Amino acid sequence: MPDGTVDTSEPGDGLGAAHGGRTDGTPAQTEAHGDAPRARTDRRGSDYAVLSREVKAAGLLKRRPFSYAVRISVTLLLLAAGWAAFALIGPSWWQLLTAALLGIVFTQTAFLGHDAGHQQISGSRRVNDLIGRIFGNLLVGISYGWWNTKHNRHHAHPNHVDRDPDIGGNALAFTADQTRARRGAGVWLARSQAWLFFPMLLLEGLNLHAAGVRALFDRGSAPRGVKAAEAVMLFAHLAGYLAAVFLVLTPLQAVCFIAVHQGVFGLYMGCSFAPNHKGMPIIAKGEKVDFLRRQVLTSRNIRGGRFTDLLLGGLNYQVEHHLFPSMPRPSLPRVQPLVRAFCARHGIDYYETGLLDSYAQVLRHLHTVGGPLRPELEY
Numbered sequence: 086m087p088d089g090t091v092d093t094s095e096p097g098d099g100l101g102a103a104h105g106g107r108t109d110g111t112p113a114q115t116e117a118h119g120d121a122p123r124a125r126t127d128r129r130g131s132d133y134a135v136l137s138r139e140v141k142a143a144g145l146l147k148r149r150p151f152s153y154a155v156r157i158s159v160t161l162l163l164l165a166a167g168w169a170a171f172a173l174i175g176p177s178w179w180q181l182l183t184a185a186l187l188g189i190v191f192t193q194t195a196f197l198g199h200d201a202g203h204q205q206i207s208g209s210r211r212v213n214d215l216i217g218r219i220f221g222n223l224l225v226g227i228s229y230g231w232w233n234t235k236h237n238r239h240h241a242h243p244n245h246v247d248r249d250p251d252i253g254g255n256a257l258a259f260t261a262d263q264t265r266a267r268r269g270a271g272v273w274l275a276r277s278q279a280w281l282f283f284p285m286l287l288l289e290g291l292n293l294h295a296a297g298v299r300a301l302f303d304r305g306s307a308p309r310g311v312k313a314a315e316a317v318m319l320f321a322h323l324a325g326y327l328a329a330v331f332l333v334l335t336p337l338q339a340v341c342f343i344a345v346h347q348g349v350f351g352l353y354m355g356c357s358f359a360p361n362h363k364g365m366p367i368i369a370k371g372e373k374v375d376f377l378r379r380q381v382l383t384s385r386n387i388r389g390g391r392f393t394d395l396l397l398g399g400l401n402y403q404v405e406h407h408l409f410p411s412m413p414r415p416s417l418p419r420v421q422p423l424v425r426a427f428c429a430r431h432g433i434d435y436y437e438t439g440l441l442d443s444y445a446q447v448l449r450h451l452h453t454v455g456g457p458l459r460p461e462l463e464y
Contacts, residue, residue: 171333180342181341191224196357201213201229202233205412256285257278275455286351363451365382381433385403399417
């Protein structure tokens, strides 16, 4: 869906997965040696419509323009302050601290691009897409169109083998089949992926930039005018970024600045998105699960207060976000009790845990999936 919307309509297959309503912090079922967990199914095709009516009646899908005006203003001020500090400090190794701080602000800026892509900020799609391209392409250097198309595919089929692009990459293996398919250097990468996970995230920022540029050369991925506008913004960001860094700093300082800045940005982005689905049940190829259970059973919420909400850009309410992707971020804490109670009434696992525990679960899953490639140690 390149137009920036996420399809939240319920599929017509009528099949769903209902687990035992566990909320004690234990993920829903996993199979031995990293095989993909499977959700049990029953016929409960109308539950999402009931929940959706409750949420709409509570007014939680209404736009929150004032809240977003404040978020956007503060983020832009922090971004401007970061680059102003960069200019004032000049050629100094203290700029590595500036680079780290800008990496954090870049991630907060990207969160607003994410919200715009889900049409959360404005009632106008044109306004949302404009905000998304400014905050994504121009300010951060990530292609809004490429990311939005990929992210919408993930939202439609989270943790679904062959349908979710977030578990179909070549870097990490998420299922036993992916592990068995590894060859060459991929074998070494998969067997050590739990140890390499966080170091690999340091490269995620550069990967996002490169993927966006590659998408500009894909035929038919977007109308020419849209692609041209995205290209102008992307290359304006790249030219301005490199010019600023190399004109103000010495060559060695510039290279180190870029490494720290992009490393912090990639690590922060990866650490914000990783807890959401990795290590949660995986839907096997060809398995049909209704929309409500597909979104709830594959998602992991992160406990915490306002600081966690700010730190993770609202992604800590992953269950609610996947059920209602166009819901404004400020409304997610308010809808959580309603969704949790609804899942309890219908015997659907609603899973949440602490942030550090979520990372431990991700690493355990990656370690288990790579187990068959470590026969001398475990098998």
